[in-house]
Amino acid sequence: MPERLVLWDIDGTLVRAGNVAKNVFAVAVEHVVGTHPGEHGVVMGGKTDPQIALEILAGMGIDARTGEGHLPVVVERLEAELACAVELILERGRVLPGAAEVLAALHSDPSVLQSVLTGNTAANAATKLAAFGLERWLDVEIGAFGSDDRERRALVPVALRRASEQRGWEGTTDDVWVVGDTPNDLACARAGGVRCALVGTGHTPVDELARLGPDAVLDDLSDVETVVKLLTA
Ligand SMILES: [Mg+2]
The missing domain is CATH 1.10.150 (DNA polymerase; domain 1)
Structure with a gap:
């Protein structure tokens, strides 16, 4: 489990x-x-x-x-x-460095359930993930989306409820990581009482993200081994 x-x-x-x-x-x-x-x-x-x-x-x-x-x-x-x-x-977009490799590694770890927590509606998330072939590593059904609630801060409990109801997940909030690229991702994790790693691959510089005091901050996901270790430790 x-x-x-x-x-x-x-x-x-x-x-x-x-x-x-x-x-x-x-x-x-x-x-x-x-x-x-x-x-x-x-x-x-x-x-x-x-x-x-x-x-x-x-x-x-x-x-x-x-x-x-x-x-x-x-x-x-x-x-x-x-x-x-x-x-x-x-044509214009790309998968960010290390993202596919980290997703694949966590997917192969039976102790990990992984999904999305995103401001995208469920349909838009599906479009973007499928465009890059990333959905194969994600349990999208238990994710939380902008179509569930327009307030991102309300989304952690949505994902936890789906994980527990649909996959029998019995972890605690200490077992949960939110990984994002903005102060809003951190606020959402804090509101849900879960851990948060921020990556500097969005529009917010990594030193600005670090000052917010997330549980972890990374330039990007390219050091696959380190990222996997962090998220599974
Ligand atoms: Mg983002």
Whole structure:
């Protein structure tokens, strides 16, 4: 029975999807509102897809209530557009150094259950992971997504409940790692009472991440042996 549970953020941690997601958000918003949001400066890192969509709408001067009304259709469109953009994701994006190797190593360790904890909706997470062939190493069904709750801080309990209900996981919060690339990933881990490793492969410099005091901080995942040791120790 696996005790260790590792929950991976996707963007900036396992992969970079180029600027594809940003463009797809704009297209989805334009489809619903009728106006392209232009160069929306919304910072996407560490946020959930619904949060990003709402911030783009707000930036266009759309009031919060109308934005909420648009949200389900924007997200639906976003998921459809991203699913059609797989080739572009592959062309402009990449798997981050060591990510595939670490996932493969943990997958082969029977004491480890690993899934995702991401601001992506479940559909968008599936699109990005499948684009790079990473889903084969992840138990995606027990993950937690931006489609479960728009507040990332609420997502650790979602993953723990799924792991326990669907896989009989009986670990404690000490057995759980969240791995991410932003202060929001740390806040989410802390809210869930689990451990957190931050990697410097997103947009936040590694020294800035270190100052936040996560349980571990790494430049990237390229030192596979060290990363595996850290997450299984
Ligand atoms: Mg991220």
